[in-house]
Amino acid sequence: MLKGLDVSLTTASPSVDNRDRIAAVQHLPARTAQSVPVPHDLPDLVVDRLHHVGIDALYAHQSEALELVRAGQHVVVATGTASGKSLCYQLPLLERVLRDEKATALYLAPTKALAHDQLRALREFRIPHVRAAAFDGDTPRAERDAIRRTANVLLTNPDMLHAGLLPGHRRWGDFLHRLALVIVDECHVFRGVFGSHVAAILRRLRRVCMHYGNDPLAVDGPTFVLASATIGNPSEHAHNLTGLDIAEVVRDGSPRPPVAFALWEPPLTDAAAGARRSTLAEAADVMAGLVLRGPATLTFVKSRKGAELVAAHARRVLANDGLQDRVMAYRAGYLAEERRAVERGLIDGSLRGVAATDALELGVDVGSLDAVVIAGWPGTAASLWQQAGRAGRRGREAVVVFIAADDPLDHYLLANPHQLWGRPLESAVVDITNPYVLTPHILCAAWELPLGDVEFVFEPADIKTLVDKESEAGRLRHRGGRWFWSGRGSPTTGVSIRSAGGEPFVIVDGQTGALIGDVDEARVYRTVHTGAVYLHQGRTWRIRVLDLDQRTAVAMPYDGDEYTQPRSDTDVTVLQVRDSVEWARCRMHVGRVEVANQVLAYERRRIFTNESLGVVDLELPRQHLVTQALWLTIPDDVLAEARVRPDQVAGAAHAAEHAAIGLLPLFAMCDRWDIGGLSTPWHPDTGHATIFIYDGYPGGAGIAERGYRSDDAHLQATRDAIFRCGCADGCPSCVQSPKCGNGNEPLDKDGAVRLLNAVLNERSRSRGEEPAAPSG
Secondary structure, three states: OOHHHHOOOOOOOOOOOHHHOEEEEEEEOOEOOOEEEOOOOOOHHHHHHHHHOOOOEEEHHHHHHHHHHHOOOOEEEEOOOOOOHHHHHHHHHHHHHHHOOOOEEEEEOOOHHHHHHHHHHHHOOOOOOOOEEEOOOOOOHHHHHHHHHHOOEEEEOHHHHHHHHOOOHHHHHHHHHOEEEEEEOOHHHOOHHHHHHHHHHHHHHHHHHHHOOOOOOOOOOOEEEEEEOOOOOHHHHHHHHHOOOOEEEOOOOOOEOOEEEEEEOOOEEEOOOOEEOOHHHHHHHHHHHHHHOOOOEEEEOOOHHHHHHHHHHHHHHHHHHOOHHHEEEEOOOOOHHHHHHHHHHHHHOOOOEEEEOHHHOOOOOOOOOOEEEEEOOOOOHHHHHHHHOOOOOOOOOEEEEEEOOOOHHHHHHHHOOHHHHOOOOOOOOOOOOOHHHHHHHHHHHHHHOOEOOOOHHHOOOOOHHHHHHHHHOOOEEEEOOEEEEOOOOOHHHHOOOOOOOOOOEEEEEOOOOOEEEEEOHHHHHHHOOOOOEEEEOOEEEEEEEEEOOOOEEEEEEOOOOEEEEEEEEEEEEEEEEEEEEEEOOEEEEEEEEEEEEEEEEEEEEEOOOOOEEEEEEOOOOOEEEEEEEEEEEEOHHHHHHOOOOHHHHHHHHHHHHHHHHHHHHHOOOOOHHHEEEEEEOOOOOOOOEEEEEEEOOOOOOOHHHHHHHOOOHHHHHHHHHHHHOOOOOOOOOOOOOOOOOOOOOOOOHHHHHHHHHHHHHHHHHHOOOOOOOOOO
């Protein structure tokens, strides 16, 4: 099937020899199954149902997980896409419910779509003892009482557990008392700030279960089973989420077809400026070319609008061949029946191509796929391999094409493909000790059950300081040796678990008053300031006014051809140095900082030409963020020896900062939009030229910490990405940033390479090693 990639794949440009666009190809060999017989002591009804669907043996990891759960151990299964992870928790679930008619099970998924997909899968076993039901925000209120009375398997998400089940636990007391199994699916998604919220919610769940005499630490308590994509720290991550000791199953016993994995580089349109053809246009053409040749193709893009644009362009390309109706988009925001129609189309073959967001990255069954196109780095290696694993799900030869976006990380991987094929997977990070995340959950826990003086379930966090602070603020009151919530109603309504950015602002339609959406307080000034062009679910709006008192942005429909980019001023103050390492004359630090940011203006630009249409001043208050950061100090004598003149330091450090932010997702499970940075020729807290990279969330999200722990590997990749880029003065593939508050000025590409070479040489000297030249 790879032959289709080698010659004239781009149907929109048949004269182009696409071999010039293929930067590298890796042929991944097939893997044979490692199977064991279905255990003879499974309930007969389960064995019969397995035989009915053609399962006569279990993969080795499925058998291993089943035996661990039977032994009462909490377990995490971290294997590849389509490896049959679902059976790792379905079999224990079915066995427990059949052997104990009073047992209940709770299934948690990051999305409602995945929970409903698993509900269908459970019902397909057709075991009458299993009374499964979905319980989420879409569940009609009239049905919720019936579900609470009759369901013994509940499928939901962390949002509903947080805001529905736990605050109303007294109505669920019988279900929680009999809870035998807690399943946390796709747990690698629960990382960063979102994961830290989920870690707090799972501890609240454990606490409420103990209230009903059902302790997960007890022999007869509920067992936790977690499923994850392949990540670098599955058992550690599962422990951080649950607070429990977790056994891991990581040896994948499932078969894998041979895969041809190609890295694709869009062609240059302006060599001097480093400008390349749009990633989305390339992805649409590649998908159309594959569809013409027969393979069922799934194309992953990062945004909802991108999914729509790729599908629309591919349909236009395929119209001459009458295949335009066999390509569709799939994204969040569609009605449930629309998503189900796309899923059915992929399964029954009526659709040949789908452009999707990561809504289809997770384990929703979409049948047999022959090819996957990935438009731009999806954020983590775990996501990349999970998306790639969608190809060949039913055992046939597969093709995967990764198309680089205009981003330093993407082009670094094209220049250094070994960093993709052979690199260790990233580790997922959560931080239950983050006070900005934990404090609201302490209040929620006090509403659910009064807090005692010792709450070990929240370990390793020490909540005493937080409880004292909330008591002084009047939100908790002490009585009879316990702490009670003193507010009215449940505090869960004020907690947004998918962010740590404060109470959200609402966006309303200025014509109808209808609610369009909301945006975190931490991002509101950059994204919905007065005059901003704002994209929501494929529609474009212009913000007419941002009302800070009413916490409302009023938007009007907009069909123009411009976008807006905020201009801002940022200051960083070092509050605490938690650790530091001497790099000869330079020094790398990690610690706590305060970031002060003020959006001063916004620039209007044409969408297709990037032509500037002027800068508009704004009057907005300054925002303050206390978070975690890493920072590098570079003394003047190191800069002088690197031939970076005083008037070049600002541009060189700024360019290095941008590229370092772009490459950090290679070392931590994050997106470049999760982090921020500042560079300065001289900083008052350090006395030297300094480059800061900080977590973009209150209290931090563990991202800067991971960068610090990577030693100099992060800056080596940064230096190599800039050095290898063929542009003259800097471009989006190396040192320009799409979110720069200074309009990407000043930037000095050559100076950044000299600066980073000097820093890396200092690090080599500190270890007694010879300086290393840029790779490639």
